[in-house]
Amino acid sequence: MLEVAGIGKDYRVDGRVHTAVDSLSFQVAEGELVCVVGPSGCGKTTLLRMCAGLLAPTRGRALVDGREVDGPPEDTAVVFQEYGRSLFPWMRVGANVELPLKRLHLTRAERRDRVAEALRLVDLEGKERVWPWQLSGGMQQRVAIARAVAFRPRLLLMDEPFAAVDAQTRADLEDLIRDLWSRLGITVVFITHDIDESVYLGQRVLVLSSPPTTLRAEIHIDLGPDRDQLETRSGPAFAKLRGAVWREIQAAKRGGA
Numbered sequence: 544m545l546e547v548a549g550i551g552k553d554y555r556v557d558g559r560v561h562t563a564v565d566s567l568s569f570q571v572a573e574g575e576l577v578c579v580v581g582p583s584g585c586g587k588t589t590l591l592r593m594c595a596g597l598l599a600p601t602r603g604r605a606l607v608d609g610r611e612v613d614g615p616p617e618d619t620a621v622v623f624q625e626y627g628r629s630l631f632p633w634m635r636v637g638a639n640v641e642l643p644l645k646r647l648h649l650t651r652a653e654r655r656d657r658v659a660e661a662l663r664l665v666d667l668e669g670k671e672r673v674w675p676w677q678l679s680g681g682m683q684q685r686v687a688i689a690r691a692v693a694f695r696p697r698l699l700l701m702d703e704p705f706a707a708v709d710a711q712t713r714a715d716l717e718d719l720i721r722d723l724w725s726r727l728g729i730t731v732v733f734i735t736h737d738i739d740e741s742v743y744l745g746q747r748v749l750v751l752s753s754p755p756t757t758l759r760a761e762i763h764i765d766l767g768p769d770r771d772q773l774e775t776r777s778g779p780a781f782a783k784l785r786g787a788v789w790r791e792i793q794a795a796k797r798g799g800a
């Protein structure tokens with residue numbers, strides 16, 4: 544579904560070239576949930592923006608269904624960290640969720656149905672007429688997720704979407720994502736700096752190196768499909784996997800092999 548082939552990005556800063564991402568290659572199969580972690584500033588956001596067609600790579604390419612990404616691909620939705628900036632404050636919740644649907648050839652009634660269904664899926668049923676700023680941070684992020692879900696993407700790219708919410712809300716949102724992922728059969732690439740979150744959510748965790756960034760390790764998360772915030776996180780298998788990811792990130796920070 545998603546193939547990243549030798550992708551890299553150089554930024555030019557004050558006339559000097561800074562290689563943020565050297566070369567990354569990996570694949571994500573249809574219906575997979577893959578988390579990407581790495582040291583701060585290793586290029587996670589850069590990678591996601593290249594996959595989303597929001598930033599042109601300097602070398603290599605991303606392909607969705609075998610087609611090179613050279614602009615936002617159809618069937619792809621992105622959820623960013625800053626829900627406060629991704630929702631339009633002058634539009635009610637319903638209008639925010641409906642906005643990307645206007646690109647699709649749907650009738651007004653179909654759009655309304657999709658908005659209602661997406662809000663129901665994120666537990667905000669009937670909140671169409673509310674303004675975003677009347678909602679808590681976690682609820683606003685659920686609106687952003689509803690907007691992505693209403694679009695019915697096959698590929699959902701998420702860039703540290705829960706970094707700005709409190710721990711309890713974060714746990715609820717993690718469960719929401721796993722629930723939507725398993726119910727809707729979408730492919731999810733989830734960027735996070737939180738090791739525990741990556742292990743709890745993912746079927747696979749990709750660990751990036753420090754810049755110039757390459758793929759340092761790939762860890763399979765064999766925790767099974769049913770995950771529970773208390774039980775899964777307190778089990779020995781979780782501790783072992785968390786340790787494995789943690790060690791890779793520490794080694795990446797030191798720049799060792």
Ligand SMILES: Nc1ncnc2c1ncn2[C@@H]1O[C@H](COP(=O)(O)OP(=O)(O)OP(=O)(O)O)[C@@H](O)[C@H]1O
Pocket residue numbers: 554555556561563581582583584585586587588589590736754
């Ligand atoms: N537009 C830009 N111009 C110049 N340098 C940039 C730009 N965007 C990112 N960088 C640099 O590229 C590197 C990777 O940044 P990026 O935001 O992709 O990393 P990240 O892993 O998402 O960071 P964090 O963990 O802090 O969220 C950093 O050194 C950053 O300063």
